[in-house]
Amino acid sequence: MNQDLQNQVCIVTGGNSGVGLMTAVGLAKAGCHVFIACRSISKATKAVDYIRQVSGNKNVEFLPLNLASLDSVRQFVDLFVARQLPLHILVNNAGIFNQRGITQEGFELIWGTNYLGHFLLTYLLLEKLKSSAFSKIIMVASDLALKPKTIPWNLLVKKTSLNFLELYSVSKLCLLLLTTELTRKLENTNVTVNPVHPGFVQSNITIWHSLSKYLGLGISPEKCANSTLFCAQSSQLKEISGKFFDSQTQEIHLPKIATDIDLAKQLWERSLLWSGCQNTTINETINYDNYSGISGPYTLKLDSQEIGQITKTIFAEILPKPPGKLLFLRFLNFLWKLKLGSAFLLLVKIWKQEFHMERHLDSPKIWKICQDEKLLAKLQEYLGEKLVLWRSELWVNYPAKQLIPLWHRDSYPKLLSGVGKTINVYIALTEVNKFNGFEFIPNAKKDHNLSVKITDPFSGNNFFEVTEKLAENSVPVILKPGQFVMFTDELIHRSVCNTSGKVRLSLTLRVTQPSVEVLPNYNPNYQQSVLLS
Structure with a gap:
């Protein structure tokens, strides 16, 4: 029945x-x-x-x-x-x-x-x-x-x-x-x-x-x-x-x-x-000024609605669509100068549909963030009046993915030369929390006793062996959309495996002073440096 x-x-x-x-x-x-x-x-x-x-x-x-x-x-x-x-x-x-x-x-x-x-x-x-x-x-x-x-x-x-x-x-x-x-x-x-x-x-x-x-x-x-x-x-x-x-x-x-x-x-x-079915509600805020090599959080002048619209545009129009003309001209330039390694890397990016790097010139939306008044003011406090943007990167961290799992510093001895200061800016375009962002080891100076695990042959970046005991002291970066932190190449950090159940989007800007030269060797970038202010 x-x-x-x-x-x-x-x-x-x-x-x-x-x-x-x-x-x-x-x-x-x-x-x-x-x-x-x-x-x-x-x-x-x-x-x-x-x-x-x-x-x-x-x-x-x-x-x-x-x-x-x-x-x-x-x-x-x-x-x-x-x-x-x-x-x-x-x-x-x-x-x-x-x-x-x-x-x-x-x-x-x-x-x-x-x-x-x-x-x-x-x-x-x-x-x-x-x-x-x-x-x-x-x-x-x-x-x-x-x-x-x-x-x-x-x-x-x-x-x-x-x-x-x-x-x-x-x-x-x-x-x-x-x-x-x-x-x-x-x-x-x-x-x-x-x-x-x-x-x-x-x-x-x-x-x-x-x-x-x-x-x-x-x-x-x-x-x-x-x-x-x-x-x-x-x-x-x-x-x-x-x-x-x-x-x-x-x-x-x-x-x-x-x-x-x-x-x-x-x-x-x-x-x-x-699927993010853990308690991912983050109410705490962290003052990163208390740590060496990182400062913030700061907030862009752009409001949350503007950030939301820019984020939608990035997912819908910027990430899936390569800047075709720029890519083609850059590829020809690599071949002309016999930079076969850079040409190969560019072909790999085209094949994988990965066009996250150097989007500040071909995208008005990204350039709008780069010209944010509060962002520029903070950068000028550290670097002085003239700011050179030499690299920009869109980082998309999908659930169950970990972008760079190895501990490293963002130091580029094969890409930069000269005397001057550099700074890295990490801008949250979606919520960044301890389940989807990155973490750093507090107060780890350059003379910290760490052995090098591997070196990136293109940038010269070192990836370090970090003990579990030291990693236990790591601090997560927690930001709301539109907030950012600035960090130097002293900061030892890595991304975390995204268990938030949501896609995390961030923009990293590499900024330096005019006295620092951007070297062409092994540089996968396809755009030139640009003056921010």
């Missing part, structure tokens, strides 16, 4: 098409208040109208959700929670199969969408599910989840590799492991979690799925939704958790890897870190 679902509140991700749409129809017919969650407003509007018409249930709504953006997941949860409704059924259905790229936060696109987005959604809604119990979480997985023998952690923080099928399988295995961990954590809470394999569905997920119905292959979305609706409606499963069901509602035996408690815990902990 089916459980009475009248007036129960449900969320179905990807409820605008395929299995998700048919699941939403089935739940609406059962009398549920259904929220479909997807990216496209136009598709969602059509889906809502269709579900209402077919089911005769007017309690069908749409809330925007892009699972490839952790910020979008948080916004979705905020919108839902603001409705002050219970949540009885969460169907994690949405997924992609063969798309390539990275998520907004820099994770592999298939895994980040199919698994990590759903992890964060589920995690943020757990308390709501507990308070609404009896409640159910349904994971739409796949029989391909049974194939992986391990989790290739290194591939999850990179752009999609050629073998997208492996990543799809891993994303579905991770949903099974999430089920294993949630089953353990939700014991005695009256919240159950069960995954389903809907079968080879005649959907639009790939061209082959779309053609399958014409070839007499696969199962219709209506039939594929049977297993999901079975888990949602069957009174037999009221207290059953951790079972994997196929399209015929028969239990599928889970392989050992999918029920590995240690692996499930490891995935859970990594997911918490990578």
Whole structure:
């Protein structure tokens, strides 16, 4: 006998098409208040109208959700929670199969969408599910989840590799492991979690799925939704958790890897870190004037709204679009002067689509920051009236990434010559905290007894061996958007692995006096120094 679902509140991700749409129809017919969650407003509007018409249930709504953006997941949860409704059924259905790229936060696109987005959604809604119990979480997985023998952690923080099928399988295995961990954590809470394999569905997920119905292959979305609706409606499963069901509602035996408690815990902990589900609210402020080699924090004259607009422009227009003319002319110059090493580095940057360096001349937005009155005033206090900007760098630190993990000083003996002072300015364009920024060893003088681990052959920068005991004394840099610190080449520092769940963007300016010469040898820059004031 089916459980009475009248007036129960449900969320179905990807409820605008395929299995998700048919699941939403089935739940609406059962009398549920259904929220479909997807990216496209136009598709969602059509889906809502269709579900209402077919089911005769007017309690069908749409809330925007892009699972490839952790910020979008948080916004979705905020919108839902603001409705002050219970949540009885969460169907994690949405997924992609063969798309390539990275998520907004820099994770592999298939895994980040199919698994990590759903992890964060589920995690943020757990308390709501507990308070609404009896409640159910349904994971739409796949029989391909049974194939992986391990989790290739290194591939999850990179752009999609050629073998997208492996990543799809891993994303579905991770949903099974999430089920294993949630089953353990939700014991005695009256919240159950069960995954389903809907079968080879005649959907639009790939061209082959779309053609399958014409070839007499696969199962219709209506039939594929049977297993999901079975888990949602069957009174037999009221207290059953951790079972994997196929399209015929028969239990599928889970392989050992999918029920590995240690692996499930490891995935859970990594997911918490990578999605920023730690206490990352930083209220403290640090006066860096108390430390040698660093000062601040200071605040730009630009207000938070201006900084926000500049940040949006950087992500949308500056980072993904190379300054083509400048790059081409610089490459020709390298070849003409037989600077083959610099030419090679430039080609590598073009191939990797990394154009973070030297954006002060080709970008009016960056130049606007460089000309900020309060910034210039602080620089002139240290360097004098004339300021030479010889290098500028945009640093984007994605979750689970660590930009420069080695302890180092920003000293460039192969790039600079002459007598004079230099200073480095680190400007926060998004929030910088101890979970995503950089840290330094306080009061570490140049005569500190540190051994050199490796030397950068292009800049001459030394990277140091630092003991764990010394590293324990490190101090994090904590800044709000629009704040900055200045530091000298005495400062020993490194970036931290980003566990904030958000992308961190900062701008570093290298400024010196006119008496210091910028050397051409081994210099990967493609722009000349410029006078700031």
